[in-house]
Amino acid sequence: MASLALRTAAFLNIKKAISRPVVRCMATAKEGGGIPETFEHATGLEKKELEAIRAGNLDPFDLQVKHCAPGTRDAPIEVPSVFEKRVVGCICEEEMTHVNWFNLYSGDPQRCDCGHWFQLKKREPIQ
Incomplete structure (x- = not known):
């Protein structure tokens, strides 16, 4: 009987913990609600990359393949x-x-x- 009472009490405590209202907040929500854009979420180096792309530099880290004529010793x-x-x-x-x-x-x-x-x-x- 004691074990049944203990299990019931434990179940009720778990149920209370699960059913508590959860407060949700968004740090930078758009006007009128919704999910912020990628640029609004970005920080650090990612934000600097997105700023460079907005400024017109589509390859800010120079990672794209470049096709060019063969280089010479004088013009590598x-x-x-x-x-x-x-x-x-x-x-x-x-x-x-x-x-x-x-x-x-x-x-x-x-x-x-x-x-x-x-x-x-x-x-x-x-x-």
């Missing part, structure tokens, strides 16, 4: 980077089924195995 392909090195992939010929990857370091231009020249171009990070 400039690869922008915030860091002192960057991984670069070179598709040496159009018919190739693989990519030649190598580390590009700041300083002098570097040559891929196929003969294309690349140079790291220092750029400022997104502020």
Whole structure:
């Protein structure tokens, strides 16, 4: 009998905890309610990225594939980077089924195995 009373009391306590009204709030709700847009929710680096995209820079981190003419020693392909090195992939010929990857370091231009020249171009990070 005591165990039945104990189980009933425990069940009632759990039921009370579950059935309590929950207060919900949204930090930045739109006028008239609703879910805020992505830009309103974004913070930090994501917000800076969205601001750059709104300003017209569709590739703020320079991650898109760039197709360009083969670089020479005198006029290498400039690869922008915030860091002192960057991984670069070179598709040496159009018919190739693989990519030649190598580390590009700041300083002098570097040559891929196929003969294309690349140079790291220092750029400022997104502020």
